[in-house]
Amino acid sequence: MTKSNSKKALLVAEIQSGTIIDHIPAGRAVKIIDLLLPPSAKNELTIGLNLASSKMSTKDIIKIHHRELSEEEANQVAIFASSATISIIRDHQLVKKFKVKIPETVSLSALRCLNPSCITNHEPMRTFFRVIKQKDGIKLHCEYCEKTFSQNEINALKVT
């Protein structure tokens, strides 16, 4: 093991089995955890924040122990981290690796609409966003209130 690899290993421990979400832009890991993994799920997590990265200056990383995210679940990450990569680990072996793909729609009860007058903020219901892909990022269009939110606004979206 090289000195840089051992330093990396000390920062974020390996997992035996589960999912690694890598190449998350720095500062967004906590939001992704809130989005995908509600507290009630009690998943065992290892998180690295603001790590040095050869690909993106700094990054966050999330390791979810003993849970394999499906592609559909993983792709929900793309709205906050379109460059993220997903690695599925079983018994310390990498069995699958893929880049997240921006989904056509996003419907998660944890992701709330930014419009305070949207019905989704007043009823016990999931939101439903249509994803609009653009060259410089994405926009989210709420199918209920029909408001569209920019990438900056998406990054500020409330996750409950």
Added chain:
Amino acid sequence: MTFQANTRDIISIASLSKDEILRILVLAENLKKVPQPHLLAGTILGSCFFEPSTRTRLSFESAMHRLGGKVIGFSDASTTSTSKHEKLSDTIKIISQYVDVIVMRHPLEGSARRAAESTEIPVINGGDGTNQHPTQTLLDLFTIKECQGSLENLKIAMVGDLKNGRTVHSLAQACALFNTRLYFVSPKGLEMPQHILDDLIQMGARFSFHTAIEDVIDKVDILYMTRVQEERFTDKTEYQRLKDSFILTLDLLQRSKKENLRVMHPFPRVNEISRDIDSTPYAYYFQQARNGLFVRQAVLGIALGRLS
């Protein structure tokens, strides 16, 4: 083109194709020419107005009565279980047990879509917050077609508070389907919002921005007037400076050489249309209000599967 199955929600103008819009207008025109007083006999409309409305509510209720149907409902949320914090989805589920179609107006955006999800019976959006009011857009289009002979390739100016007016937002988006050249005349700070402009650009619509009616009066077929509301101005001196820029006078109208020029307004109006215009051929806003009756009849007939 015919509509799916026997029932249909009308929630947003954005959900209607150009063919569907044209079909609704044809049905409305037929109903205007040949009334059908028994078309909806045996059916009941739930008129669910969670916030006040006069024109839309009375127009829908009249439309239903004139088609032989009946109406029950409310015009104030405080008289309903909403005051007991009942969720909208539950309210709609219960009301659906008693009626065959629901028309609703609600202060929250997306409420009509939520209602439509909560019931099997058709839901017609009579206005959800600042979002959509699709039957207003449909009656506006009907009126434009009636007074101009066609919807294609017209020149339409929208005047006043374009930032906050849901009617002009929806109408602009709908007009883009018909290759309309749009002229947006508004005070600084009350321009058409960027998300509407983005939609128009994507649809290939042509539009320009202006600060005075004089700039466009000799170009347009339709002047669609809206109220410049004093309450929208944080700077009251700015309102005082601008308020008369957007008042349509008969003198101004007479500068146009276009005989087909007509003035429309979704109402309520304050002083933005001079009263001496009311009795001239330019004024088409009262016919516009009346056309709401026929368009809403068409929408009810489609929703209940009695028209296709």
